[in-house]
Amino acid sequence: MASALQLSRDDLLKAYRDMRTIREFEDSIHDEFGLGGIPGFVHLYAGEEACAVGVCMSLTDRDAISSTHRGHGHCVAKGCDVEGMMKEIFGKRDGLCQGKGGSMHIADLSKGMLGANGITGAGGPIACGAALSAKLLKTGGVAVCFYGDGSSNQGAILESYNLSKIWNLPVVFVVEDNGYAEATASSWSIGGGSLVKRGGGFGLPAEEVDGHDFFAVYEAAAAMIERARSGQGPSLLHVKLARYYGHFEGDAQTYRAPGEVDKVKSERDSLDLFRQRVIETGLLNGGDLDAVDKEVEGTVVAAIAAAKASSLPTEADLLTNVYVSY
Numbered sequence: 001m002a003s004a005l006q007l008s009r010d011d012l013l014k015a016y017r018d019m020r021t022i023r024e025f026e027d028s029i030h031d032e033f034g035l036g037g038i039p040g041f042v043h044l045y046a047g048e049e050a051c052a053v054g055v056c057m058s059l060t061d062r063d064a065i066s067s068t069h070r071g072h073g074h075c076v077a078k079g080c081d082v083e084g085m086m087k088e089i090f091g092k093r094d095g096l097c098q099g100k101g102g103s104m105h106i107a108d109l110s111k112g113m114l115g116a117n118g119i120t121g122a123g124g125p126i127a128c129g130a131a132l133s134a135k136l137l138k139t140g141g142v143a144v145c146f147y148g149d150g151s152s153n154q155g156a157i158l159e160s161y162n163l164s165k166i167w168n169l170p171v172v173f174v175v176e177d178n179g180y181a182e183a184t185a186s187s188w189s190i191g192g193g194s195l196v197k198r199g200g201g202f203g204l205p206a207e208e209v210d211g212h213d214f215f216a217v218y219e220a221a222a223a224m225i226e227r228a229r230s231g232q233g234p235s236l237l238h239v240k241l242a243r244y245y246g247h248f249e250g251d252a253q254t255y256r257a258p259g260e261v262d263k264v265k266s267e268r269d270s271l272d273l274f275r276q277r278v279i280e281t282g283l284l285n286g287g288d289l290d291a292v293d294k295e296v297e298g299t300v301v302a303a304i305a306a307a308k309a310s311s312l313p314t315e316a317d318l319l320t321n322v323y324v325s326y
Protein backbone atom coordinates (compact mmCIF):
# COMPACT_ATOMS: atom_id res chain seq x y z
CA MET A 1 0.00 0.00 0.00
CA ALA A 2 1.25 3.52 -0.87
CA SER A 3 2.46 5.26 2.26
CA ALA A 4 2.18 9.02 2.35
CA LEU A 5 5.32 9.12 4.45
CA GLN A 6 7.20 7.76 1.43
CA LEU A 7 6.22 10.76 -0.70
CA SER A 8 9.23 12.69 -1.95
CA ARG A 9 10.03 16.16 -0.67
CA ASP A 10 8.84 17.57 -4.02
CA ASP A 11 5.56 15.66 -3.79
CA LEU A 12 4.96 16.90 -0.25
CA LEU A 13 5.66 20.47 -1.30
CA LYS A 14 3.30 20.06 -4.26
CA ALA A 15 0.58 18.68 -1.98
CA TYR A 16 0.95 21.59 0.42
CA ARG A 17 1.15 24.13 -2.43
CA ASP A 18 -2.06 22.79 -4.01
CA MET A 19 -3.94 22.78 -0.69
CA ARG A 20 -2.70 26.28 0.15
CA THR A 21 -3.62 27.47 -3.35
CA ILE A 22 -7.18 26.20 -2.94
CA ARG A 23 -7.52 27.90 0.45
CA GLU A 24 -6.08 31.21 -0.78
CA PHE A 25 -8.11 31.05 -3.98
CA GLU A 26 -11.37 30.44 -2.14
CA ASP A 27 -10.75 33.00 0.62
CA SER A 28 -9.98 35.60 -2.06
CA ILE A 29 -13.09 34.73 -4.06
CA HIS A 30 -15.14 35.10 -0.88
CA ASP A 31 -13.78 38.65 -0.52
CA GLU A 32 -14.17 39.52 -4.19
CA PHE A 33 -17.73 38.17 -4.33
CA GLY A 34 -18.58 40.43 -1.41
CA LEU A 35 -17.26 43.37 -3.41
CA GLY A 36 -19.65 42.52 -6.25
CA GLY A 37 -17.10 41.74 -8.97
CA ILE A 38 -18.08 38.13 -9.57
CA PRO A 39 -21.23 37.28 -11.53
CA GLY A 40 -23.46 34.27 -10.86
CA PHE A 41 -23.45 31.72 -8.09
CA VAL A 42 -20.34 30.61 -6.20
CA HIS A 43 -19.87 27.58 -3.91
CA LEU A 44 -16.55 27.52 -2.04
CA TYR A 45 -14.39 24.48 -1.30
CA ALA A 46 -12.35 25.94 1.60
CA GLY A 47 -11.99 23.38 4.41
CA GLU A 48 -12.17 20.41 2.03
CA GLU A 49 -8.69 20.80 0.46
CA ALA A 50 -7.16 17.54 1.72
CA CYS A 51 -9.75 15.54 -0.20
CA ALA A 52 -9.20 16.94 -3.70
CA VAL A 53 -5.43 17.04 -3.27
CA GLY A 54 -5.12 13.72 -1.44
CA VAL A 55 -7.01 11.99 -4.25
CA CYS A 56 -5.53 13.81 -7.25
CA MET A 57 -1.94 13.21 -6.08
CA SER A 58 -2.27 9.70 -7.57
CA LEU A 59 -3.67 10.91 -10.91
CA THR A 60 -2.01 12.22 -14.07
CA ASP A 61 -3.39 14.04 -17.12
CA ARG A 62 -4.45 10.73 -18.71
CA ASP A 63 -6.85 10.20 -15.78
CA ALA A 64 -10.20 11.95 -15.67
CA ILE A 65 -12.27 13.49 -12.89
CA SER A 66 -15.88 14.60 -12.81
CA SER A 67 -16.60 17.39 -10.39
CA THR A 68 -19.47 19.26 -8.75
CA HIS A 69 -20.96 22.71 -8.24
CA ARG A 70 -18.21 23.10 -5.56
CA GLY A 71 -15.48 22.43 -8.10
CA HIS A 72 -12.66 24.99 -7.72
CA GLY A 73 -10.63 22.70 -5.46
CA HIS A 74 -10.89 19.77 -7.86
CA CYS A 75 -9.70 22.03 -10.71
CA VAL A 76 -6.63 23.21 -8.80
CA ALA A 77 -5.78 19.70 -7.63
CA LYS A 78 -6.07 18.36 -11.20
CA GLY A 79 -3.65 20.99 -12.47
CA CYS A 80 -5.88 23.65 -14.05
CA ASP A 81 -4.26 27.03 -14.54
CA VAL A 82 -5.10 29.29 -11.60
CA GLU A 83 -5.14 32.53 -13.57
CA GLY A 84 -7.35 30.95 -16.27
CA MET A 85 -9.72 29.74 -13.54
CA MET A 86 -9.88 33.15 -11.90
CA LYS A 87 -10.64 34.84 -15.22
CA GLU A 88 -13.33 32.22 -15.87
CA ILE A 89 -14.98 32.88 -12.52
CA PHE A 90 -14.95 36.61 -13.27
CA GLY A 91 -16.64 35.74 -16.62
CA LYS A 92 -13.77 37.06 -18.70
CA ARG A 93 -13.04 36.35 -22.35
CA ASP A 94 -9.66 34.69 -21.84
CA GLY A 95 -10.85 32.52 -18.98
CA LEU A 96 -10.36 28.76 -19.09
CA CYS A 97 -13.69 28.38 -20.95
CA GLN A 98 -13.69 31.84 -22.59
CA GLY A 99 -15.90 33.14 -19.79
CA LYS A 100 -18.80 30.95 -20.86
CA GLY A 101 -18.66 28.48 -18.00
CA GLY A 102 -18.13 30.53 -14.86
CA SER A 103 -17.65 28.97 -11.44
CA MET A 104 -19.98 26.02 -11.96
CA HIS A 105 -18.81 24.89 -15.40
CA ILE A 106 -15.03 25.19 -15.40
CA ALA A 107 -13.44 22.43 -17.44
CA ASP A 108 -10.04 21.68 -18.94
CA LEU A 109 -10.09 18.49 -20.96
CA SER A 110 -6.31 18.65 -21.54
CA LYS A 111 -5.92 18.09 -17.79
CA GLY A 112 -8.60 15.40 -17.56
CA MET A 113 -10.84 17.84 -15.68
CA LEU A 114 -14.18 16.99 -17.29
CA GLY A 115 -16.02 19.82 -15.67
CA ALA A 116 -17.63 21.28 -12.62
CA ASN A 117 -21.36 20.60 -12.82
CA GLY A 118 -24.49 22.37 -11.64
CA ILE A 119 -26.51 19.15 -11.63
CA THR A 120 -25.95 17.21 -8.43
CA GLY A 121 -24.97 13.59 -9.06
CA ALA A 122 -24.47 14.17 -12.78
CA GLY A 123 -20.77 13.32 -12.51
CA GLY A 124 -21.47 9.63 -11.91
CA PRO A 125 -22.40 8.70 -15.50
CA ILE A 126 -19.70 11.05 -16.82
CA ALA A 127 -16.99 9.31 -14.78
CA CYS A 128 -18.33 5.89 -15.82
CA GLY A 129 -18.15 7.02 -19.46
CA ALA A 130 -14.56 8.19 -19.06
CA ALA A 131 -13.66 4.94 -17.30
CA LEU A 132 -15.33 2.85 -20.01
CA SER A 133 -13.41 4.78 -22.65
CA ALA A 134 -10.10 4.22 -20.80
CA LYS A 135 -10.89 0.53 -20.45
CA LEU A 136 -11.84 -0.02 -24.11
CA LEU A 137 -8.98 2.08 -25.49
CA LYS A 138 -6.57 0.50 -22.98
CA THR A 139 -5.07 3.86 -22.03
CA GLY A 140 -4.34 2.74 -18.47
CA GLY A 141 -6.37 5.72 -17.28
CA VAL A 142 -8.82 5.77 -14.40
CA ALA A 143 -11.72 8.08 -13.60
CA VAL A 144 -12.63 9.63 -10.27
CA CYS A 145 -16.12 10.87 -9.53
CA PHE A 146 -16.33 13.55 -6.83
CA TYR A 147 -19.80 14.22 -5.39
CA GLY A 148 -21.39 15.34 -2.14
CA ASP A 149 -23.34 13.54 0.58
CA GLY A 150 -26.60 14.96 -0.76
CA SER A 151 -25.71 13.95 -4.31
CA SER A 152 -24.93 10.44 -3.08
CA ASN A 153 -28.71 9.92 -2.83
CA GLN A 154 -29.33 10.75 -6.50
CA GLY A 155 -30.47 7.94 -8.76
CA ALA A 156 -27.75 8.66 -11.30
CA ILE A 157 -25.10 7.94 -8.65
CA LEU A 158 -26.72 4.66 -7.61
CA GLU A 159 -27.02 3.59 -11.24
CA SER A 160 -23.36 4.48 -11.70
CA TYR A 161 -22.34 2.26 -8.78
CA ASN A 162 -24.19 -0.60 -10.41
CA LEU A 163 -22.92 -0.04 -13.94
CA SER A 164 -19.34 0.41 -12.77
CA LYS A 165 -19.54 -2.93 -10.98
CA ILE A 166 -21.11 -5.01 -13.71
CA TRP A 167 -18.75 -3.51 -16.32
CA ASN A 168 -15.77 -3.69 -13.93
CA LEU A 169 -14.83 -0.08 -14.70
CA PRO A 170 -11.64 1.65 -13.53
CA VAL A 171 -13.50 4.24 -11.48
CA VAL A 172 -13.29 5.51 -7.91
CA PHE A 173 -16.32 7.18 -6.30
CA VAL A 174 -15.29 9.85 -3.80
CA VAL A 175 -18.17 11.09 -1.62
CA GLU A 176 -17.29 14.42 -0.03
CA ASP A 177 -19.48 14.30 3.06
CA ASN A 178 -19.39 17.80 4.52
CA GLY A 179 -22.42 17.09 6.67
CA TYR A 180 -24.93 19.07 4.63
CA ALA A 181 -26.74 19.24 1.32
CA GLU A 182 -27.60 22.94 1.29
CA ALA A 183 -29.24 23.05 4.79
CA THR A 184 -30.15 19.36 5.07
CA ALA A 185 -27.96 17.30 7.41
CA SER A 186 -26.43 14.13 5.97
CA SER A 187 -27.08 12.42 9.32
CA TRP A 188 -30.78 12.72 8.42
CA SER A 189 -30.79 12.35 4.65
CA ILE A 190 -28.82 9.15 4.07
CA GLY A 191 -31.14 6.16 4.34
CA GLY A 192 -29.47 3.27 6.17
CA GLY A 193 -26.96 5.75 7.58
CA SER A 194 -23.80 4.31 6.07
CA LEU A 195 -22.38 5.10 2.65
CA VAL A 196 -19.74 2.41 3.17
CA LYS A 197 -22.47 -0.20 3.59
CA ARG A 198 -24.35 1.25 0.64
CA GLY A 199 -21.22 0.77 -1.52
CA GLY A 200 -20.98 -2.77 -0.19
CA GLY A 201 -24.54 -3.40 -1.36
CA PHE A 202 -23.36 -2.80 -4.91
CA GLY A 203 -20.26 -4.94 -4.43
CA LEU A 204 -17.92 -1.96 -4.21
CA PRO A 205 -15.08 -2.14 -1.69
CA ALA A 206 -15.68 0.94 0.44
CA GLU A 207 -13.93 2.80 3.22
CA GLU A 208 -14.50 5.87 5.38
CA VAL A 209 -11.66 8.32 5.87
CA ASP A 210 -10.96 11.56 7.77
CA GLY A 211 -11.06 14.21 5.06
CA HIS A 212 -9.07 16.71 7.09
CA ASP A 213 -6.08 14.40 7.09
CA PHE A 214 -4.26 14.63 3.77
CA PHE A 215 -2.18 11.56 4.60
CA ALA A 216 -5.20 9.38 5.35
CA VAL A 217 -6.99 10.47 2.16
CA TYR A 218 -3.86 10.01 0.07
CA GLU A 219 -3.23 6.48 1.28
CA ALA A 220 -6.82 5.28 0.94
CA ALA A 221 -7.30 6.90 -2.48
CA ALA A 222 -3.94 5.69 -3.82
CA ALA A 223 -4.92 2.10 -3.01
CA MET A 224 -8.33 2.47 -4.71
CA ILE A 225 -6.83 4.18 -7.78
CA GLU A 226 -4.17 1.48 -8.05
CA ARG A 227 -6.88 -1.15 -7.73
CA ALA A 228 -8.83 0.45 -10.60
CA ARG A 229 -5.72 0.89 -12.73
CA SER A 230 -4.76 -2.74 -12.39
CA GLY A 231 -8.14 -3.95 -13.65
CA GLN A 232 -9.68 -4.87 -10.30
CA GLY A 233 -12.62 -2.53 -10.72
CA PRO A 234 -14.48 0.24 -8.91
CA SER A 235 -14.48 1.25 -5.26
CA LEU A 236 -15.90 3.95 -3.01
CA LEU A 237 -14.23 6.38 -0.61
CA HIS A 238 -16.46 8.10 1.95
CA VAL A 239 -14.61 11.25 2.99
CA LYS A 240 -15.80 13.06 6.13
CA LEU A 241 -14.96 16.76 6.14
CA ALA A 242 -16.33 20.26 6.72
CA ARG A 243 -16.93 23.26 4.50
CA TYR A 244 -15.81 26.55 5.97
CA TYR A 245 -18.21 28.85 4.14
CA GLY A 246 -21.93 28.61 3.49
CA HIS A 247 -23.51 26.36 0.89
CA PHE A 248 -23.24 29.29 -1.52
CA GLU A 249 -21.86 32.79 -1.09
CA GLY A 250 -24.61 34.69 0.69
CA ASP A 251 -25.92 31.72 2.70
CA ALA A 252 -26.87 32.92 6.22
CA GLN A 253 -26.12 29.41 7.61
CA THR A 254 -28.85 29.53 10.24
CA TYR A 255 -28.87 25.71 10.23
CA ARG A 256 -25.39 25.47 11.75
CA ALA A 257 -24.63 25.44 15.46
CA PRO A 258 -22.78 28.49 16.78
CA GLY A 259 -19.03 27.85 16.79
CA GLU A 260 -19.32 24.70 14.64
CA VAL A 261 -16.91 25.89 11.96
CA ASP A 262 -14.56 27.67 14.38
CA LYS A 263 -14.09 24.40 16.25
CA VAL A 264 -13.07 22.54 13.08
CA LYS A 265 -10.78 25.39 12.07
CA SER A 266 -8.97 25.36 15.39
CA GLU A 267 -8.81 21.58 15.89
CA ARG A 268 -8.95 19.83 12.48
CA ASP A 269 -7.79 22.27 9.82
CA SER A 270 -6.22 20.27 6.97
CA LEU A 271 -3.39 22.72 6.36
CA ASP A 272 -2.52 22.94 10.07
CA LEU A 273 -2.59 19.15 10.40
CA PHE A 274 -0.35 18.75 7.36
CA ARG A 275 2.12 21.32 8.73
CA GLN A 276 2.18 19.63 12.12
CA ARG A 277 2.72 16.17 10.62
CA VAL A 278 5.55 17.03 8.21
CA ILE A 279 7.41 19.10 10.79
CA GLU A 280 7.05 16.46 13.52
CA THR A 281 8.36 13.75 11.21
CA GLY A 282 11.14 15.97 9.86
CA LEU A 283 9.93 15.64 6.25
CA LEU A 284 9.78 19.43 5.74
CA ASN A 285 10.49 22.42 7.94
CA GLY A 286 8.45 25.49 8.79
CA GLY A 287 10.56 27.65 6.48
CA ASP A 288 9.73 25.42 3.49
CA LEU A 289 6.03 25.82 4.20
CA ASP A 290 6.23 29.57 4.87
CA ALA A 291 7.92 30.00 1.49
CA VAL A 292 5.03 28.16 -0.20
CA ASP A 293 2.49 30.35 1.64
CA LYS A 294 4.21 33.46 0.32
CA GLU A 295 4.52 32.15 -3.22
CA VAL A 296 0.86 31.13 -3.33
CA GLU A 297 -0.33 34.46 -1.97
CA GLY A 298 1.53 36.16 -4.84
CA THR A 299 0.04 33.78 -7.41
CA VAL A 300 -3.52 34.41 -6.28
CA VAL A 301 -3.11 38.19 -5.96
CA ALA A 302 -1.69 38.24 -9.51
CA ALA A 303 -4.56 36.04 -10.77
CA ILE A 304 -7.15 38.42 -9.34
CA ALA A 305 -5.41 41.46 -10.83
CA ALA A 306 -5.25 39.72 -14.23
CA ALA A 307 -8.90 38.71 -14.01
CA LYS A 308 -9.99 42.25 -13.19
CA ALA A 309 -7.87 43.68 -16.01
CA SER A 310 -9.11 41.32 -18.72
CA SER A 311 -12.09 42.00 -20.91
CA LEU A 312 -15.56 40.55 -20.99
CA PRO A 313 -16.70 38.47 -23.96
CA THR A 314 -18.20 40.54 -26.77
CA GLU A 315 -21.34 39.98 -28.83
CA ALA A 316 -19.12 38.44 -31.53
CA ASP A 317 -18.05 35.74 -29.05
CA LEU A 318 -21.60 34.65 -28.44
CA LEU A 319 -21.67 31.87 -31.03
CA THR A 320 -18.03 30.72 -30.84
CA ASN A 321 -17.03 27.47 -29.09
CA VAL A 322 -20.53 26.04 -29.14
CA TYR A 323 -21.36 22.65 -30.57
CA VAL A 324 -23.27 23.90 -33.62
CA SER A 325 -21.75 26.15 -36.30
CA TYR A 326 -24.18 28.91 -37.30
Ligand SMILES: Cc1ncc(C[n+]2csc(CCOP(=O)(O)OP(=O)(O)O)c2C)c(N)n1
Binds near residue numbers: 118
Ligand atom coordinates in the same frame (compact mmCIF):
# COMPACT_ATOMS: atom_id res chain seq x y z
C1 LIG B 1 -30.45 17.55 -9.74
C2 LIG B 1 -30.32 18.70 -8.81
N1 LIG B 1 -31.15 18.83 -7.76
C3 LIG B 1 -31.01 19.87 -6.91
C4 LIG B 1 -30.04 20.82 -7.13
C5 LIG B 1 -29.88 21.99 -6.17
N2 LIG B 1 -28.70 21.80 -5.37
C6 LIG B 1 -27.52 22.36 -5.69
S1 LIG B 1 -26.31 21.95 -4.64
C7 LIG B 1 -27.35 21.01 -3.71
C8 LIG B 1 -26.89 20.32 -2.48
C9 LIG B 1 -25.76 19.38 -2.78
O1 LIG B 1 -25.29 18.83 -1.58
P1 LIG B 1 -24.07 17.88 -1.56
O2 LIG B 1 -24.18 16.89 -2.64
O3 LIG B 1 -23.92 17.38 -0.19
O4 LIG B 1 -22.85 18.84 -1.97
P2 LIG B 1 -22.25 20.09 -1.15
O5 LIG B 1 -22.98 21.30 -1.62
O6 LIG B 1 -22.44 19.83 0.28
O7 LIG B 1 -20.81 20.13 -1.55
C10 LIG B 1 -28.63 21.03 -4.23
C11 LIG B 1 -29.79 20.32 -3.67
C12 LIG B 1 -29.21 20.67 -8.26
N3 LIG B 1 -28.23 21.55 -8.52
N4 LIG B 1 -29.34 19.60 -9.07
Ligand SMILES: [Mg+2]
Binds near residue numbers: 148150180181182
Ligand atom coordinates in the same frame (compact mmCIF):
# COMPACT_ATOMS: atom_id res chain seq x y z
MG1 LIG C 1 -22.68 18.08 1.29
